[in-house]
Amino acid sequence: MKFSALLLLVLFFYIPCCVNAQYLDNISKQLYAPSDLKKDIDLIQTTLEKEHPNLHLYISKKALNYKFDSLRKTIDKPITPIALYIRLQPVISSIGDGHLTVEIDYSKFTPQDIAFLKKPSLQHPIYQFGYYVNGKRLFVAKNLSADSTILKGTEIISINEVPAARLIDSLNSYITSDGYNTTYKKHLMNNAALFAERYRFLFPEKVPLDIWLKSSGNSRKIKLEARMAKSYDSIGIKLPPTTEYSLLTADQNVAYLKLRTFYNGPNFEGYEGIFADIEKHKPKNLVLDLRGNTGGEIIWAARIYSHLLDMPRYFFRLPEEIRQQKQLYNNPKIRKWVDNRPKSEYQMVQPYSFTFKGKIYVLIDGGSFSSSSILAANLKNLKNVTLVGEETGGSKNIFTAGVHKSITLPHSQLLLKYGNIPAYFGDLSHIDGRGIMPDVPITYQIEDYLAGKDLELDWVLEDIKKTERLSN
Secondary structure: OOOOHHHHHHHHOOOOOOOOOHHHHHHHOOOEOHHHHHHHHHHHHHHHHHHOOOOOOOOOHHHHHHHHHHHHHHOOOOEOHHHHHHHHHHHHHOOOOOOOEEEOOHHHOOHHHHHHHOOOEEEOHHHHEEEEEEOOEEEEEEEOOOOOOOOOOOEEEEEOOEEHHHHHHHHHOOOOOOOOOOHHHHHHHHHOOHHHHHHHHHOOOOOOEEEEEEEOOEEEEEEEOOEEEOOOOOOOOOOOOOEEEEEOOOOOOEEEEEEOOEOOOOOOOOOHHHHHHHHHHOOOEEEEEOOOOOOEOHHHHHHHHHOOOOOOEEOOOOHHHHHOOHHHHOOHHHHHHHHOOOHHHOOEEOOOOOOOOOEEEEEEOOOOOOHHHHHHHHHOOOOOEEEEEOOOOOEOOEEEEOOOEEEEOOOOOOEEEEOOEEEEOOOOOOOOOOEOOOOEEOOOOHHHHHOOOOHHHHHHHHHHHHHHHHHO
């Protein structure tokens, strides 16, 4: 039985006193002494100081210590693990590591917990809309309220007198990302319902929401109240395939390859069949769509790279290259890691027997994260590649992952999950905490979103037509 982790978390806040659900009771109702929860905070801090090699890349040791100390001071009375979970998020987010999280341990759910989660519950009014964040503006992406006159695309000006722009800024601090990147946070707000969830963090009371809306130049105020609603059960919901391939044009001159994830599973056969078809039809252009690909197994990203290479290349930066980046090498943890890794441990990615040598367009956005961001960074170095879209959600040159470790905090039973192996790739000349920038930036307006446009793909197809006209 599989449930949405996000929506399970949503329901944690609505457990009534009569529920007999052991783990949910422990984390949402049981109060823990400040001294015990502070020990959990101490364990997080000491573990990261000992094992996280890039801990102070984007925040100084002094500033991070201050955040942990300030957090401890806020815990002056017994609170629940869920309350601790919420208070930890801004501290974890400030580190600038999108792979570092503090989570609920869903493996501890009992049959009673799951049975409860399937029951209708009184939900916070914020969940009556789906939300679309565009810059500093907020729109209704889906209307689940009783008021059917509120249309998709209606702008939300404010919620309980707090302007939408200020809300977006506040909620960003409760979402982790690499460095100072914000496109990944926007991606999670728009595609993983994190706007509503993080709003619930800041404003947990189920009081009515006064919301100012604007549509077609007219403004009005509505009131949303908490209501009973069914929970979410993902049984029977079929996920789209991890890979999608097609020839887009009638002349078969444009191949399109959508890679939704690099978590392909044990039975995945690889990409050889796709590139065999590309070799057969000989299209001049390849569109590689990495939008929304939040990563997965690095081997599959490297495998795609092998089908596009012009010559053998390294996927990661070598020790001698990292030593030249003083901002990194002056860090004792990184220096020790680099000096203990000989060049022989780095494997070159070899070109596959058939490699595509035509024009390659790589589509990227804030959902391009982790291993898909590494792939985009490496492809950016190839002369026949053009990146189209927006800044990737993943870093352009650094992340900390490898084999993820998990530690159960002894009192709150929350999970600290982190990587302890640094990865350095792409252009190391400037460590600025940003993602990979596109060669052709694409910006969506709310009208484009409502019309379901694909502006990146539209630009690519028009560019191909333009090139063909010039060559004739």
